[in-house]
Amino acid sequence: MDLYTEGDPIADTKAPDGPIETRWERRRFEAKLVNPANRRKLTVIVVGTGLAGGSAAATLAEQGYRVRSYCYQDSPRRAHSIAAQGGINAAKNYRNDGDSVHRLFYDTVKGGDFRSRESNVHRLAEVSVNIIDQCVAQGVPFAREYGGLLDTRSFGGAQVQRTFYARGQTGQQLLLGAYQALERQIGLGNVEMNTRHEMLELIIVDGRARGIVVRDMVTGEITCEFADAVVLASGGYGNVFYLSTNAKGCNVTATWRAHRKGAYFANPCYTQIHPTCIPVSGDHQSKLTLMSESLRNDGRVWVPKAKGDARSPKDIGEDERDYYLERIYPSFGNLVPRDIASRAAKNVCDEGRGVGQSGLGVYLDFADAINRLGRKAIEAKYGNLFEMYERITGEDPYEVPMRIYPAVHYTMGGLWVDYDLQSSIPGLFVIGEANFSDHGANRLGASALMQGLADGYFVLPNTVAHYLASHPLEKVDATHPAAVRARADVEDRIQRLLAVDGDRTVDSFHRELGQIMWEHCGMERSEAGLRKAIDEIRALREQFWQRVKVPGSGEGLNQSLEKAGRVADFFELAELMCVDALHREESCGGHFRAEHQTPEGEAERDDERFAYVAAWEFTATGEPAVLHKEDLNFEYVHPTQRSYK
Numbered sequence: 260m261d262l263y264t265e266g267d268p269i270a271d272t273k274a275p276d277g278p279i280e281t282r283w284e285r286r287r288f289e290a291k292l293v294n295p296a297n298r299r300k301l302t303v304i305v306v307g308t309g310l311a312g313g314s315a316a317a318t319l320a321e322q323g324y325r326v327r328s329y330c331y332q333d334s335p336r337r338a339h340s341i342a343a344q345g346g347i348n349a350a351k352n353y354r355n356d357g358d359s360v361h362r363l364f365y366d367t368v369k370g371g372d373f374r375s376r377e378s379n380v381h382r383l384a385e386v387s388v389n390i391i392d393q394c395v396a397q398g399v400p401f402a403r404e405y406g407g408l409l410d411t412r413s414f415g416g417a418q419v420q421r422t423f424y425a426r427g428q429t430g431q432q433l434l435l436g437a438y439q440a441l442e443r444q445i446g447l448g449n450v451e452m453n454t455r456h457e458m459l460e461l462i463i464v465d466g467r468a469r470g471i472v473v474r475d476m477v478t479g480e481i482t483c484e485f486a487d488a489v490v491l492a493s494g495g496y497g498n499v500f501y502l503s504t505n506a507k508g509c510n511v512t513a514t515w516r517a518h519r520k521g522a523y524f525a526n527p528c529y530t531q532i533h534p535t536c537i538p539v540s541g542d543h544q545s546k547l548t549l550m551s552e553s554l555r556n557d558g559r560v561w562v563p564k565a566k567g568d569a570r571s572p573k574d575i576g577e578d579e580r581d582y583y584l585e586r587i588y589p590s591f592g593n594l595v596p597r598d599i600a601s602r603a604a605k606n607v608c609d610e611g612r613g614v615g616q617s618g619l620g621v622y623l624d625f626a627d628a629i630n631r632l633g634r635k636a637i638e639a640k641y642g643n644l645f646e647m648y649e650r651i652t653g654e655d656p657y658e659v660p661m662r663i664y665p666a667v668h669y670t671m672g673g674l675w676v677d678y679d680l681q682s683s684i685p686g687l688f689v690i691g692e693a694n695f696s697d698h699g700a701n702r703l704g705a706s707a708l709m710q711g712l713a714d715g716y717f718v719l720p721n722t723v724a725h726y727l728a729s730h731p732l733e734k735v736d737a738t739h740p741a742a743v744r745a746r747a748d749v750e751d752r753i754q755r756l757l758a759v760d761g762d763r764t765v766d767s768f769h770r771e772l773g774q775i776m777w778e779h780c781g782m783e784r785s786e787a788g789l790r791k792a793i794d795e796i797r798a799l800r801e802q803f804w805q806r807v808k809v810p811g812s813g814e815g816l817n818q819s820l821e822k823a824g825r826v827a828d829f830f831e832l833a834e835l836m837c838v839d840a841l842h843r844e845e846s847c848g849g850h851f852r853a854e855h856q857t858p859e860g861e862a863e864r865d866d867e868r869f870a871y872v873a874a875w876e877f878t879a880t881g882e883p884a885v886l887h888k889e890d891l892n893f894e895y896v897h898p899t900q901r902s903y904k
């Protein structure tokens with residue numbers, strides 16, 4: 260059977276044309292408005308309370324809409340966004356080092372290896388400057404310089420210092436800002452907050468998204484909830500690999516359920532492998548820890564020149580070290596983008612020059628920076644990250660270099676959305692990491708927070724208004740046949756999971772799935788490996804439905820049941836990721852196909868054949884997905900072989 264079929268091409272019909280600097284302004288002006296008195300009659304469901312969902316819910320409520328907000332944590336402020344460490348980009352040019360909206364736009368299109376839309380990225384760069392003002396007004400304590408001005412630092416893929424930060428806790432501080440704005444609206448009665456509720460299905464009425472089916476994770480109660488529009492801000496799916504830097508709860512269920520109901524899933528194979536994570540230390544691990552990219556501002560990456568050199572780093576002299584990023588990429592040095600740094604680390608380890616017991620590690624060394632700036636200065640910038648490293652590894656990074664290795668971190672793929680952030684299902688909007696929109700095949704560091712907040716504070720509130728103003732909708736309730744069916748599907752699935760009553764834990768399946776994905780759909784992919792992975796995933800999925808053991812019932816708190824539902828969705832997503840990676844016969848950004856590389860081992864794109872977004876349509880379980888191509892056109896940044904040399 261074919262792995263996929265090809266359908267009609269698609270286009271982003273909402274994207275305005277004309278000079279790129281005017282497009283967002285024009286779209287905003289041309290968008291319909293809702294009269295303030297009518298807004299309170301309209302309801303929007305927002306699934307997710309991270310930076311994207313939290314900012315969207317707070318802003319929509321501030322505008323006067325009625326918002327119903329959902330998350331599976333016990334508090335909106337526990338969303339995974341809280342883990343973000345290093346910073347958030349903005350084209351403020353406070354340093355006067357040559358930054359501009361155009362440069363951020365250029366860096367991002369190039370950084371994404373020319374696989375993103377120019378219009379979207381330009382809008383992101385424009386809006387980036389408003390985000391910082393908004394967050395400062397909320398009281399977000401960004402780091403400041405001695406004179407009181409906001410401080411910035413460098414992140415990969417840029418030669419300017421445009422990354423605003425709050426020590427190593429930028430996500431936490433930004434989320435507290437969004438959370439306070441959200442809480443204010445909860446207090447005013449404009450947002451109904453539903454914590455510990457998991458969306459398990461989308462309700463579509465007359466072709467439009469009108470609601471969701473949720474399970475109360477404490478009581479087990481399943482209900483249908485309705486609105487005039489639904490926004491998914493449910494985050495990324497890196498946990499399909501089991502081991503990743505994501506919070507353990509991160510999953511694909513909300514977007515996958517929407518995909519099964521007709522929302523196209525775009526570029527699922529684009530995964531970001533972050534170069535600076537604490538290496539895997541054994542089979543016992545269920546999660547990996549990121550060491551922020553900001554550390555590459557001052558840390559120097561190296562391995563011994565000689566293979567198998569097991570001496571302590573202190574005993575390896577300067578002339579015996581290979582600062583390979585500085586050597587291969589002298590212009591960007593240690594601050595090359597993540598895809599490039601990760602592959603370089605893999606290459607030196609494959610050559611037998613990796614460090615640590617497993618040989619899967621490289622050094623990130625702060626000795627020079629400590630000598631130059633003093634320990635106090637390093638402590639002030641990165642203290643909490645150093646402490647975290649020491650607690651996990653038992654090694655003091657002020658004294659010995661950190662050991663780092665690439666790990667799964669972020670997913671550039673997600674539900675396909677148009678310029679208005681609307682999916683292929685009318686009335687279903689998708690924001691933040693859950694959509695595919697702005698980063699192409701590789702995300703530059705500190706751009707996820709920027710995108711999540713751009714979507715939530717500035718883009719979505721305009722585009723949802725246009726949708727709501729254009730479509731007066733009938734009232735629906737739980738007796739509508741579409742709702743009855745959606746709810747029955749959820750109940751049936753829960754019963755099926757409980758009924759298997761097999762002999763293997765959910766986690767054991769998840770771990771095995773993750774191993775298949777890491778080996779064949781991770782840092783390097785090949786046709787043979789991907790075909791093997793698809794067969795293995797299918798076989799393991801079959802076993803899952805015959806042997807999984809989900810203890811307890813659906814009547815109350817049951818974490819095994821929650822996990823089982825998520826892993827069942829990961830199985831389906833994993834297969835689509837491999838099909839997407841297999842069909843994309845080129846290398847671009849984080850998608851590195853062994854068959855397509857330059858003589859120097861860099862990613863080799865094929866713009867003639869693959870300069871498109873791959874938007875996948877679900878057909879039926881076990882049936883091949885349908886590929887719709889959206890052509891990418893570049894008017895402002897001419898696609899070239901990316902070079903950071």
Ligand SMILES: Cc1cc2nc3c(=O)[nH]c(=O)nc-3n(C[C@H](O)[C@H](O)[C@H](O)COP(=O)(O)OP(=O)(O)OC[C@H]3O[C@@H](n4cnc5c(N)ncnc54)[C@H](O)[C@@H]3O)c2cc1C
Pocket residue numbers: 306307308309310311312313329330331332335338339340341342343344345346347429430456457458459492493494495504505506509510512513549551668669690691692693704705706707708709711
């Ligand atoms: C360790 C780490 C450090 C990072 N550091 C940075 C950084 O310095 N700079 C940067 O730009 N990016 C960074 N990132 C990336 C960035 O943090 C994320 O991409 C971003 O926070 C995602 O935000 P989000 O709002 O889209 O989703 P999330 O913050 O993941 O929020 C998802 C929300 O959806 C809810 N949800 C999901 N599914 C369901 C469901 N089925 N039902 C109900 N609710 C649901 C969850 O409860 C949660 O509230 C980092 C990522 C990691 C892992």
